Amino acid sequence: MPPAEALPNAPEFTVTELSSALKRSVEDQFGHVRVRGEITGFRGPHSSGHCYFALKDESAKIEAVIWKGVHGRMRFKPQEGLEVIATGKLTTYPNSSKYQIVIEALEPAGIGALMALMEERKKKLAAEGLFDAARKQLLPWLPEVIGVVTSPTGAVIRDILHRLEDRFPRRVLVWPVKVQGEGSAEQVAAAIRGFNALPEDGPIPRPDVLIVARGGGSLEDLWSFNEEIVVRAAAESMIPLISAVGHETDVTLIDFAADKRAPTPTAAAEMAVPVRSELMLEVASLARRVGVCWQRGLESRRNELRAAARALPDATELLAIPRQRLDSAASTLPRALKTNTHVHFRRFAAASAKLTLGVLHAQIAQADHRLVVSSERLSLSSRALLHRRRERFETLDARFKASRVAYAQAKRQAISRERERAERLAERAGRALTTSISRLSARVDHAGQLLAALSYRSVLARGFALVRDEAGHPLHHAASIGPGATLSIEFADGAVAATAGAGRPAPAAAPATPKLARETKPAPSKRTPDPADQGNLF
Missing domain, CATH: 1.20.5 (Single alpha-helices involved in coiled-coils or other helix-helix interfaces)
Known part of the structure; x- marks a missing residue:
């Protein structure tokens, strides 16, 4: 017979066991890492809210994932092609046998990356028309109220107030915000929109001009004023806005969206008001x-x-000729009146000779004929007009009935669709409620099991006892017990009172473990333990 092959001593693993062991090894070895690389394969957040992409350099690539909650809190969002420094931990994905980094924080890799991100964001917002000159508003010549969005503790607000006091004192409303760090961009945008939301005649006057100011700093310090939320709030402002962020050489995106850019906060105050003197x-x-x-x-x-x-x-010379004309006209007036009366009498006589009874009858008959013809024409036209109106009303009535039927049918179909949708939603709500109740019940069961596992009474149930002094404090060492001391020994099913003996041997050394006594015969308990007081084994 051929000799039997020797069995190998290496242990056998299942695929799941091997994957879990690799996962623990990677996570223990690389629990916290910082990786620099370029984002690739990023197409926006997944429908679940998580982000999946990869980090690469010249010769390698590693998969990366950002969970939904972490992505919502991130100041810098991942973008395709951006070089970043990612902070997180390495882990493995057993389903595809690959390792990946779970990113907890993300920041651009240096000033160059920030400038590239700023230029890309500038092009995007410019394409939307937020930087157009036609959208700019003129500053009021002499504002009554000036709103300032800045930090209340910095030197910027003091410089602005001092400059306004020197040039032309005006009422100033300060909206305190953070101008650097996490959450500062949201506060600045909320301040701009808050000033715009003030009513015209409210208890707090609405500013006539706004100043968004901050002192100088590095590009990272001024980055809050490059965020989209701040730029869009500045572009949407109905109150003229002056941007005074940084020094003259500092450029931020809010400068392009503002109605006016000031090189310094002091210059912004000079732009807002003229010199009173x-x-x-x-x-x-x-x-x-x-x-x-x-x-x-x-x-x-x-x-x-x-x-x-x-x-x-002289007045006499001016009236001499008109007075002479008046005298001449007065002398010729009687003869002219007699001649005019004679001419009119002859015309009246000629007209009366022509006016006979036959002529009058003929004129009356002609007028009667015209009246009859006009009445016939009026009757015909009224009947024709009435006929056309009746036909038009019948047509409109038929169209109205058809449209009413069509409208009713459309409404019935819409009601049917909404009823089906409501039924589907009710069914989904029932399933969601059942699932939620099951999850909450499982959490309650798990919490109960965890509470029972952590309770010190489970240790007492295994045969140990807890020794306390008269004050109820746990005793850790035998040396701390004097002769004749009154003790309380707690077992799993109750507590007994005891007195320390005077002739016991002296202990050699204090043990490092908690003082536990072996279970003895239980005695009637003189003290009912408080269920809420779990005590201390140490």
């Missing part, structure tokens, strides 16, 4: 010029009046 000098100069012009105009008109008075002739 200069206005007063200008008004005084204009008042003097108006007075001089008025005096010159009055003197000029006085001279013109004097010249016109010297050029006018």
Whole structure:
């Protein structure tokens, strides 16, 4: 017989056991890592809200995943082609035998990545028309109320208030916000929209102009003003907005969406209001010029009046010729009246000779004929008009009935569809409620099992006992018990009182483990343990 082959000593693993062992090894070895690479294969969040993509460099690639809750809290969102530094932990995906990084934080890899992201976002917002010059509003010449969005503790607000006090004191409303760090972009956008939401005649006056200000800093410090939520809020503002973020060389995306960009917060205050002293000098100069012009105009008109008075002739000379014409007309008036009366009398006589009874009868007959013809034509036209109106009303009535039937049919179909939809939703709600109740019941059962496992009474049930002194404090060492001390020994089914003996041997050393006594014969309990007080084994 051929010799039997020796069996190997290596243990056998199932695929699941091997995958779990590899998963534990990878997670223990790489529990927290930072990886730099370029995002590839990112197509936006999955329908579940999770993000799946890969990080690559010149010669390698690693799969990456961001869970839904972490993605919602991220300040920088993943974008295709962006070089980033990812912080997370390595794990494996047993279903496809590959390893991946579960990302917990994401940040751009240096200033170059931030600039690239800023340029890409600038092109996107410019394509939407948020930076068009036609959308810009003119600043009010002298605003009554100025709204300032900035940090209340920085030097920016003090510079703005000091500059306004020097130039032209105005009422200032400050909306305190964070200008750097997580959540600052949301606060700035909420402040801009909050100022715009104030009513015109409310208890808090609505500002006539807004100033969004922040001191200088690095690109990372100013990044909150490059976020889309801030740029869109600035573009949607119905109140003219001045952007004063950073120094003159600093450029942020809110500068393009704002109605006016100021190089510094102090310059923004100068743009908002004019110089009061200069206005007063200008008004005084204009008042003097108006007075001089008025005096010159009055003197000029006085001279013109004097010249016109010297050029006018005497009233007697002006009325001499009209008076002569009046005398001549008065002398010829009686003869003209007699001649006019004679001419009219002759015309009346000629007309009366022609006016006979036959002519009158003929004219009356002709008028009667015209009246009859007109009445016949009116009757015919009224009947024709009535016929056309009746036909039109019949047509409209038929169309109305048809449309009413069609409308009723459409409404019945819509009601039927909504009823089916309501039934489907009710069925889904019932299934969801059943599933939710099952999950909550399982959680309650699990919590009960966990509570029972963590209770010290399970240790007492295995034959141990808990020793306390008169004050109820657990005793850890035998050396802490004096002769004749009153003790309370708690077992799984109750507690007994005991007195320490005086002749016991002295203990050698205090044990490092908790003081547990072996179970003895139970005695009637003098104290009922509080179920809520689980005590301490140590």
